[in-house]
Amino acid sequence: MNPAPNLVLVGPMGAGKSSIGRRLADRFGLQFVDADSYLEQRTGASISAIFDHVGEAGFRERESAVLAELLAGNGLLVATGGGAVLAAGNRQLMRERGFVVYLCAGVESQLKRLARDRSRPLLQRGDREQVLRGLAAAREPLYREVADLVMDTDGLTAVEAATRLALRL
């Protein structure tokens, strides 16, 4: 297992960060934290409600604060939100305080995995495929920049992906 203090999963919505992360954390005895769920617990508000009340910029501030708080600790496996890599400071922190894995997925897989999801505000902004393609174009270079390791989750179940990833850590 890599000696970094924490393991950090980055990648787009529907890449499997939470489902794979949970399984991986079990195997390595790390504490799993989903950064979005943590923020929801802390604020008592859903991600959608946070977007509604303080906008995306307000959400991003809170997302960065949560990340800084979590990565100050050790032994965590943190599943980040898909846009957490947007801030340069977050990317720097991830690299300083973690081993960063980019879980990538094609838009078709994302659409399938998110088919029934109504909780992600960015997907309510228009045609889902267009939204996801736009986000991928803007963020793919950032995911690659921050990553120590890249793994494609297309066509894999969470168990398969966790097994494969565990072999590479």
Ligand code: S3P
């Ligand atoms: C977002 C991804 C979501 C959540 C929020 C914004 C994004 O997290 O943070 O809806 O900007 O891509 P997941 O990647 O866990 O779905």
